[in-house]
Amino acid sequence: MVSSILRILTHLFLYRSLSILIDIHELQSDGTPKKPKFLCLHGLGTNAEYFKNSLNTWLEFVLEKMDLVFINGPCSADGGTLVDEGYSWFTNNKTNATCELDKSIAYIEDRMIELGPFYGVFGVSQGAIIGGALPGMKEHGACLTKVEKIKHVIFISGGKLGSMSFPAPKITETAFSSPINIPSLHIFDENDFAKQTAVELMEAYVDPLVFYHHGGHGVQKLGIYMF
Template sequence: MGSEGDVVLRKPRFLCLHGFRTNGEILKTQVHKWPQSVLAKLDLVYLNAPFPAQGKSEVEGIFDPPYYEWFQFNKEFTEYTNFDECLAYIEDFMVKHGPFDGFLGFSQGAMLSAALPGLQEKGVALTKVPKIKYLIIIGGAKLKSPSVAEKAYFAPIHCPSLHFLGEADFLKQYGQELLESCFDPVVIHHPKGHTIPRLDEKSLQMMTSFIERIQMMISTKEQSACFTRADPSP
């Protein structure tokens, strides 16, 4: 293979999972607070969750409906309804519109995103699509359902992952617990609450570095695979 300068970089392709009782267009609006220099390095696809909101949305009056939710849960967040249907819905979209390199998730979408690599490795989700390689987690946490958690976090999450932790986020403690299940996560701390923050100079540098690192990983691997296929030797 040629030198690093010969590697053709392509944009990492992320499937973006929105927060509870919002929608893909809302997440797109929130993500577009980030500068064009970041957005231009990513191929982002936004998906609406499968179920119409079954209650009031926190974003009513701020963003227009319709609002959706990925699955339903009890007050303790330990029992889920329609979780398997949610996984099948995501997989079906990935089969039809993939391949994807990773997930970008916010809030409920972030919890789901961080659980999917382990569920995929266990063979209980996303069995028809390529392995998830990268994660961008904003305001995330671990899923608490025992039957899901034992499969999702049975081993450290080895995907390179970027996490946003807000100092005023009510999920901050749970986002830190998620970090403990990740192998070598990159963490951007910000002063805001449960939101997708704008990037200051330091966080912009960290995010750009993370994206460029995974771009190089993707492109090097793909170029190597291309050379291997072209190699006529037995």
């Protein structure tokens, strides 16, 4: 009973947080608010469908605030037992994939042109790492020159490109050259193996909203979050 109440309260907090952070001005033809569209980037070795299904643990009234569009990474990667076909966004020493970051960023821009316009980016794990660098790079004209500004980001178990954990190529050198002043939500485990670099990513954004939890790496049930 207590866990059920906590889960609902946490969802209500997240719903309220999104209501504050997502500033909706556009209306649909019927006069109702137009849902902001988010490009969703999955973690290493998984895929778009896996990310989408993992969010089924979140209550509908939270997810219904956003129009979520899930895409696969451009490179194949071994997902182990998680998925039959896994993908990645850049080369990692835990995968056999050879995936260049600049080509992945160009691929993301192509998908944004094809499926957008997008209001924001929603990434988990490796998807949050590459997603975390995009707003700053866009701001300095280093990428995404053919699409609109990214207005809001949500990251689960993310990390900062250019940190000791994730060395970055020259193309990303402007990603965090100045504080990123857009609304951001950062969700990660207090004991996550990637916590330090998730904190570094969080600190790169101005006035970030943060959810801490004890549920492990990746998408978890909101009922175990604390903030």
